Amino acid sequence: MDRRPGVSVRLKLTLSYAGFLMIAGVLLLGAVWVFLLRYVPDRAMLKNPDDRPDGVFPIRSVLLDVFAPRAAAVLVFLLFFGLLGGWILAGRMLAPLTRITDATRTATKGSLSHRIRLPGRKDEFRELADAFDAMLARLEAHVAEQQRFAANASHELRTPLAVSKALLDVARADPDQDPGEVIDRLHAVNTRAIDLTEALLLLSHADQRSFTREDVDLSLLAEEAIETLLPLAEKRGVTFETSGDITPTLGSHALLLQLTTNLVHNAIVHNLPEQGTVWVDTGARPDTVVLTVENTGEKLTPQQASTLTERFQRGTERVHTDHAGVGLGLAIVKTITHAHDGTLTLTPRPDGGIRITVELPAAASGAG
Numbered sequence: 374m375d376r377r378p379g380v381s382v383r384l385k386l387t388l389s390y391a392g393f394l395m396i397a398g399v400l401l402l403g404a405v406w407v408f409l410l411r412y413v414p415d416r417a418m419l420k421n422p423d424d425r426p427d428g429v430f431p432i433r434s435v436l437l438d439v440f441a442p443r444a445a446a447v448l449v450f451l452l453f454f455g456l457l458g459g460w461i462l463a464g465r466m467l468a469p470l471t472r473i474t475d476a477t478r479t480a481t482k483g484s485l486s487h488r489i490r491l492p493g494r495k496d497e498f499r500e501l502a503d504a505f506d507a508m509l510a511r512l513e514a515h516v517a518e519q520q521r522f523a524a525n526a527s528h529e530l531r532t533p534l535a536v537s538k539a540l541l542d543v544a545r546a547d548p549d550q551d552p553g554e555v556i557d558r559l560h561a562v563n564t565r566a567i568d569l570t571e572a573l574l575l576l577s578h579a580d581q582r583s584f585t586r587e588d589v590d591l592s593l594l595a596e597e598a599i600e601t602l603l604p605l606a607e608k609r610g611v612t613f614e615t616s617g618d619i620t621p622t623l624g625s626h627a628l629l630l631q632l633t634t635n636l637v638h639n640a641i642v643h644n645l646p647e648q649g650t651v652w653v654d655t656g657a658r659p660d661t662v663v664l665t666v667e668n669t670g671e672k673l674t675p676q677q678a679s680t681l682t683e684r685f686q687r688g689t690e691r692v693h694t695d696h697a698g699v700g701l702g703l704a705i706v707k708t709i710t711h712a713h714d715g716t717l718t719l720t721p722r723p724d725g726g727i728r729i730t731v732e733l734p735a736a737a738s739g740a741g
Contacts, residue, residue: 382470383463390459391452398451402444469498473505485513533566572701575631579708584625588736591620591629591664592655598634599653602641610647611640611668617655620662621736624713632709633664635702636729640668644726661715662735667728673721681719681727682707706731 469491479487488509491502537559544555599613606613622629640651654665682703703719706729710717715733722728 386463387459391455394451394455533562536562579712582712586623589626589629594630594633595653598637606641611649615653620655620657622662622733623736628709632706635706636666639702640666644668644670661732664731668726670726672725678719678721
């Protein structure tokens with residue numbers, strides 16, 4: 374927004390310092406007048422020579438003649454000293470603000486790696502500089518994550534398109550090829566592209582927190598997710614063990630159902646080849662509700678577990694299955710959890726598999 378040029382803050386502070394100093398000087402001289410000069414007589418007085426033989430009793434007019442020029446000189450000195458000292462003092466006071474402004478201009482040009490790192494003890498300017506540095510760090514991390522996400526999304530979307538083009542080129546070059554096989558493969562590739570697009574839209578929707586909060590029971594969502602994915606579990610030889618209590622919270626029913634479904638789906642497909650188990654438990658605490666999903670499977674290190682919520686992160690054992698997913702399952706879980714002000718914890722099980730815990734704020738008592 375264009376603004377008309379105005380008086381600088383440094384000049385305003387300088388004039389303020391000088392003005393306050395002049396007012397203080399005038400008040401001091403006024404106090405001298407009120408409490409000293411007004412008690413001096415304004416005409417000559419007779420006195421006994423024996424009282425003060427070597428002294429002279431002054432009168433008010435004589436003192437004013439002596440006092441007024443010196444008072445004026447003092448005021449001129451105070452004005453000069455106030456302007457000069459105020460200008461220097463204002464410059465020193467505003468130096469941190471100048472550094473913050475320069476850093477802001479640098480960030481505006483797209484350089485988010487610059488930091489102010491204002492030295493000195495904690496005060497208002499240093500709190501502002503530290504907060505600005507923290508904001509720049511978050512922005513830099515967010516931009517880097519978005520850039521990685523855009524690159525990964527472009528790569529993931531390009532893959533099904535390239536496969537579709539290759540299938541069509543093969544079909545065009547070989548008219549005798551069975552069209553049913555080509556159609557089936559195109560259908561699978563197209564389904565994968567649609568799943569990826571819907572997952573990206575869901576991530577964007579959850580990131581913006583543009584949803585209406587309502588009463589939701591996580592235990593009911595867990596039952597619904599298990600019922601939906603039961604055929605897949607039976608196909609892969611996975612059994613469920615469920616337990617828990619009513620877990621009321623506030624949030625989006627659709628997003629929390631997606632969260633629960635993703636967790637259960639991940640526990641099924643990332644399990645033992647046969648005779649695997651998935652445990653689903655819900656519980657209520659004084660201020661939070663907890664959904665825990667754990668499964669059997671290969672042993673994971675804490676470092677491997679920490680990467681599973683990264684976008685487009687997939688294990689090799691899942692890529693080559695009929696339910697490979699698009700690498701956004703747990704990333705969506707993480708985003709939805711944060712959008713509901715919750716915490717997500719991934720803990721490898723000693724015997725193999727992983728335990729995933731989602732903790733959300735509990736609904737207020739009596740809600741619903």
